[in-house]
Amino acid sequence: MGINEPLNRKLRMALVGGGQGSFIGRVHSIAACLDNRAVLTAGALSSNPERAKSSAPDYGIEDSRAYTSYQELIESELALPEDQRIDFVSIATPNHVHFEVAQAAVKAGFNVVCDKPMTYDLAQAEQLLETVQNSDVVFALSHNYTGYPLVRQARAMVLAGELGEINAIRSRYIQGWLRDSIESDDQKQAAWRTDPTKSGAAGAFGDIGTHAYNLGRFMTGLLPEQISCHLKTYVPGRRLDDYGTAVIRYENGALGTVTASQISHGRHCGLEIEIDGTKGSLTWHQENPNEMSFRRNGKAHQILVPPPEPEYQDRMGAGVCRLPAGHPEAFFEAFANIYIGAFDDMVKRAAGQPFDGRDSIYTNCYDGVEGMYFIQQCVASSGQDAAWVPLRHEAARR
Incomplete structure (x- = not known):
């Protein structure tokens, strides 16, 4: 069986946040790639342009895909051919940035995995839910303990x-x-x-x-x-x-x-x-x-x-x-289980198959x-x- 069949390729990931000194950004990158179903391809790793660029080698991100802002990331990735651009954006920033990044990514047609809590306040969460409902993207929230x-x-x-x-x-x-x-x-x-x-x-x-x-x-x-x-x-x-x-x-x-x-x-x-x-x-x-x-x-x-x-x-x-049995599985594996549930739906979406973004095993925008x-x-x-x-x-x- 190929990887992410019927796509037979890895899903391409972009990470927003997670620059030097971050804990959760590294967790997202490890969890997403744990089962060999995704590869970290691009990133806007910090709101500080210099730190964003200098953090990229820590993740193995090529300089050409190391962006200095999430706006640059989305614009540049959309300009690439479909067979090269990212499939999903993972958001690992402080809470007050979640909404603007997620909203922009969803409107651009990219799937999203967002750290929790989903937004800064309820008004933003309700607005983001409406945007997701009006799209066909997969949106997952990293309540990782459910994994x-x-x-x-x-x-x-x-x-x-x-x-x-x-x-x-x-x-x-x-x-x-x-x-x-x-x-x-x-x-x-x-x-x-x-x-x-x-x-x-x-x-x-x-x-x-x-x-x-x-x-x-x-x-x-x-x-x-x-x-x-x-x-x-x-x-x-x-x-x-x-x-x-x-x-x-x-x-x-x-x-x-x-x-x-x-x-x-x-x-x-x-x-x-x-x-x-x-x-x-x-x-x-x-x-x-x-x-x-x-x-x-x-x-x-x-x-x-x-x-x-x-x-x-x-x-x-x-x-x-x-x-x-007897080989302990813990935090990274549980976090990865949120990703594999989302990946299943991302593959369905890419293959033109229906998926249920509301009644999903992974925490979703409604849960957010x-x-x-x-x-x-x-x-x-x-x-x-x-x-x-x-x-x-x-x-x-x-």
């Missing part, structure tokens, strides 16, 4: 009714890297994430709380109705929240909690989720991603591992495993609007002393 095999397996088990009716979701993402005011020392990642002009209306809740919320939505499919949220800023002088907790009421009567912290000593990437149903409960921890506990009263507790045992063999879990609505409503609720506010957006998908 872990056991997260996919949990979703399959929940949707198959193995947990019964879902009563409760407890998700949290606990970090400690912003315990001190390192943004005051111009630490690059901290500086923009704590700057409301670049990050948006929320800090920790916008950065990692969105992951915890999205994970519950993905694994259960439950639609939210209302949210009550408290956001706090503990580090003196910081302009955005560094801790927060929220309670969510779901459509079926279930309750959910989301907690996000970036000020907890010694914590790194403590994304955890527990789901309680009438027939059983699941627990998964991102820092130990290759084990998931499944508990039922009166029965022995089970530890599921990827690829799942035959009793739980399901394409949603086993289909995204690359290695035999939900995420921005979540941020907006958390900030609104917290500003009203944790008053209950609506959380169901019309873009929500089951």
Whole structure:
């Protein structure tokens, strides 16, 4: 079988952002190319033209395709013959730049993989969704934790009714890297994430709380109705929240909690989720991603591992495993699973075949609007002393 059959070639990738000092840009490039289905061909790696050019050799991008702005990238790539120009743009910039790059790329007819949160605010997200709906492009959002095999397996088990009716979701993402005011020392990642002009209306809740919320939505499919949220800023002088907790009421009567912290000593990437149903409960921890506990009263507790045992063999879990049992798969592989889902649809689009950009296994533009609505409503609720506010957006998908 050829690569990306029936195209029989690699998809050509452009990276916007990801210049020297970036973490997530390198992750995008590795994840996209992990399965040999894409090649990084072009880039506009920094808003600083000199840094954009000097960063290109780090990625193996030829000087002729190392652009000094995303505008130059799009214009120059459109001028190339179709068999040479890029297929998709990956966006790995600070939040306030996502919209303008994504909007331009979609209007130019390029597929997009965008880092989360999708835009700076909800108005931009809704406008971008309208642009995507009026196009035929593939749009994927890198909520990468939904790519872990056991997260996919949990979703399959929940949707198959193995947990019964879902009563409760407890998700949290606990970090400690912003315990001190390192943004005051111009630490690059901290500086923009704590700057409301670049990050948006929320800090920790916008950065990692969105992951915890999205994970519950993905694994259960439950639609939210209302949210009550408290956001706090503990580090003196910081302009955005560094801790927060929220309670969510779901459509079926279930309750959910989301907690996000970036000020907890010694914590790194403590994304955890527990789901309680009438027939059983699941627990998964991102820092130990290759084990998931499944508990039922009166029965022995089970530890599921990827690829799942035959009793739980399901394409949603086993289909995204690359290695035999006992060989741990983790962050890069999960991130790559977002890409391979998007690649499947990009290939269909290029071959003139239909694809479903709304009900996709990868997080999409509709999910991105939900995420921005979540941020907006958390900030609104917290500003009203944790008053209950609506959380169901019309873009929500089951």
